[in-house]
Amino acid sequence: MSKNKMALFKRYRFFIFMLIATLIILLFKPALGLNVYHVAINSVLQMLGVLPPIFILIGLLDVWVDKETMVKYMGKDSGIVGILLGFFLGSAAAGPLYAVFPVAGVFINKGSRLANVFIIVGAWASMKIPLLLFEVASMGLKFTIIRFIMDVFGVLIIAFVMEKLLTQADEQEICQLSKKMVE
Template identity: 75%
Template sequence: MNKKKMEMLKRYRFLLVMLVGTLMILVVNPTLGRHVYGLAWDNILGMLGVLPPIFILIGLLDVWVKKETMVKYMGKDSGIVGILLGFFLGSAAAGPLYGAFPVAGVFLNKGSRLSNVLIIVGAWASMKIPLLLFEVSAMGFKFTLIRFVMDIFGVLIIAYSIEKILTDEDERQIYELAKKMN
């Protein structure tokens, strides 16, 4: 096999292993196998409903927002503005967490500080406004407020800890990988 095919197999080996595993389930237990493939199909349809709007918004962000503007508001010297903007963008975002990663890639390509991008992803994962409204109605205001404040500190601690732990080479590789993905 040539090198390109080997790289392709290596890249998609998990998918291939899962496909073989689910085919074996389908052969051994057809009812369970059909259920597994039904769930997989539902997940694919769910992703197809979410990802196209996210990619359209990413494209618009990439075209409409100049790199200089992004660096000013989200770059290394953005300070509290970058932090607040990161929290706002993450908590106002719609869609599941896997939608945050292409968005993070665009922000990295535009020169955003890594910790600010991590804040967006962290807020996207734990601090969405619709989730907070539901949580207030289900768990009460006091619980929601305590969890929200803890999330703010948790996201900040994680974002800045990761940024401090990474070497300059690690950070450079992250930015290069983000460029390759777009």
């Protein structure tokens, strides 16, 4: 096997394994196998409905916001403004969690502080405004406020601890990987 084929196989080995496993399920339990493929196809279609608008918005962000502005508001010296902006961007965002990673890549490439990017990801995962409104209606205001405050502190602690644990080499590797991802 050539190096290119081996690299391609290595890259897609999990997908190939899962394809074989689901084909075996389809062979021995046809109803369950059809359900597996039905769910997989629906998930892919849902993802295709979400990602193009996200990529368009990322492209606009990349073109419209220059690096100096991003560094000013989200960079190393942004302070509380960067933190608040990170919380706002993460909470106001729409879409599933997997949509935040290309967004995070653009922010990293534009010179944002890693802790601020981690705050965006954390807020996107746990503090979306529409979900908070649903939570108030179903769980009550007191529960929602307590959980929200815990999320704020949790996201902040995780973001700053992660940033402190990363070495300079780790930061450079993250920046290089994000540049590859956006290209």
